[in-house]
Amino acid sequence: xxxxxxxxxxxxxxxxxxxxxxxxxxxxxxxxxxxxxxxxxxxxxxxxxxxxxxxxxxxxxxxxxxxxxxxxxxxxxxxxxxxxxxxxxxxxxxxxxxxxxxxxxxxxxxxxxxxxxxxxxxxxxxxxxxxxxxxxxxxxxxxxxxxxxxxxxxxxxxxxxxxxxxxxxxxxxxxxxxxxxxxxxxxxxxxxxxxxxxxxxxxxxxxxxxxxxxxxxxxxxxxxxxxxxxxxxxxxxxxxxxxxxxxxxxxxxxxxxxxxxxxxxxxxxxxxxxxxxxxxxxxxxxxxxxxxxxxxxxxxxxxxxxxxxxxxxxxxxxxxxxxxxxxxxxxxxxxxxxxxxxxxxxxxxxxxxxxxxxxxxxxxxxxxx
Numbered sequence: 001x002x003x004x005x006x007x008x009x010x011x012x013x014x015x016x017x018x019x020x021x022x023x024x025x026x027x028x029x030x031x032x033x034x035x036x037x038x039x040x041x042x043x044x045x046x047x048x049x050x051x052x053x054x055x056x057x058x059x060x061x062x063x064x065x066x067x068x069x070x071x072x073x074x075x076x077x078x079x080x081x082x083x084x085x086x087x088x089x090x091x092x093x094x095x096x097x098x099x100x101x102x103x104x105x106x107x108x109x110x111x112x113x114x115x116x117x118x119x120x121x122x123x124x125x126x127x128x129x130x131x132x133x134x135x136x137x138x139x140x141x142x143x144x145x146x147x148x149x150x151x152x153x154x155x156x157x158x159x160x161x162x163x164x165x166x167x168x169x170x171x172x173x174x175x176x177x178x179x180x181x182x183x184x185x186x187x188x189x190x191x192x193x194x195x196x197x198x199x200x201x202x203x204x205x206x207x208x209x210x211x212x213x214x215x216x217x218x219x220x221x222x223x224x225x226x227x228x229x230x231x232x233x234x235x236x237x238x239x240x241x242x243x244x245x246x247x248x249x250x251x252x253x254x255x256x257x258x259x260x261x262x263x264x265x266x267x268x269x270x271x272x273x274x275x276x277x278x279x280x281x282x283x284x285x286x287x288x289x290x291x292x293x294x295x296x297x298x299x300x301x302x303x304x305x306x307x308x309x310x311x312x313x314x315x316x317x318x319x320x321x322x323x324x325x326x327x328x329x330x331x332x333x334x335x336x337x338x339x340x341x342x343x344x345x346x347x348x349x350x351x352x353x354x355x356x357x358x359x360x361x362x363x364x365x366x367x368x369x
Contacts, residue, residue, distance in 0.1 A: 001286060003286050004281060004284035005289075006038070006288075006289050007023070007290055008291035008292075010292035011293070016040065020038065035280060041193040042268075042270075049271055049274060050075055055075055063108050065108065067107075070090075072108065083119075085125070086127045101132075104164060106252045110140035114144055122185050124186065124189070126188060126189070126256065133165070135250060136229045137251055137252040137254060146259070191271070204250065207247070209222075239257065271303070287319070296327060340352075
């Protein structure tokens with residue numbers, strides 16, 4: 001029997017490759033062949049997909065989304081001359097005093113972009129998943145030198161100001177003309193882990209407010225601010241700002257799309273093609289996948305939805321192993337919930353893994369069909 005193992009990362013715990021290797025080592029004696037394929041949807045683990053012998057990783061100093069000095073990494077492919085930024089790596093860790101979701105900025109994302117531009121990298125991939133900001137990219141734009149003004153033509157993002165969501169409803173005008181001329185040759189490939197729109201029912205604020213712990217009053221404030229930014233974008237551009245994916249990355253995607261020549265990519269579909277997941281699923285008898293947590297956003301363009309769809313299309317047995325499950329109606333999935341309330345130790349993880357995953361039963365089910 002041929003087994004395909006293709007895990008998503010378990011956030012802040014184990015990478016896709018680590019999970020694939022762990023599972024394969026534990027159950028290699030039960031299968032004739034095991035194929036391990038790293039997977040991501042534009043969030044954590046994206047660099048695993050792009051890393052090869054032509055890649056180098058640069059560590060740079062930035063400000064994280066809480067205005068703290070931090071370090072992050074960008075990947076550069078010397079042969080194909082492109083850079084890769086993962087938004088989640090710029091965010092920083094939430095601490096007890098980081099209670100206000102509206103004071104988180106995408107400033108560090110702009111610093112990463114600026115770093116690549118100084119190296120004359122004109123082709124940039126950016127993974128939008130794992131963001132904890134909701135500033136519509138104004139912090140990122142500030143780091144890149146874009147100017148924002150209020151109704152009295154006073155500049156809002158002065159040099160000593162850490163620009164974040166609290167300023168979004170004060171913005172009346174934007175000055176970016178010199179910026180656009182300077183960087184007209186730069187092309188962005190935005191790899192989104194969610195099909196969320198910028199505004200509306202399926203907009204960033206409606207979909208992710210609960211996850212980002214934004215209260216009802218601040219939701220109203222942000223919705224109004226995002227609508228304001230959308231009007232400003234439309235005023236200065238002929239692009240369509242009602243597209244899916246533009247709300248991803250806390251709205252950073254919409255700002256990149258506005259400022260640069262950009263292509264929007266569904267992360268799970270793009271990486272599925274890059275990793276040839278469809279071909280692998282067709283060739284294997286059994287597929288095992290999973291990620292740290294599944295919720296309703298999992299089925300809005302995230303990675304597991306791609307694997308679930310392909311397994312269903314080719315009538316392959318699929319088992320999903322997750323750390324947490326907050327989806328009530330998941331009975332139609334072969335779901336193994338490890339039910340971790342917090343990040344476990346690797347010893348506890350392996351022990352629970354072995355205890356709850358009965359592959360003798362799974363193999364018998366497959367054999368009897």
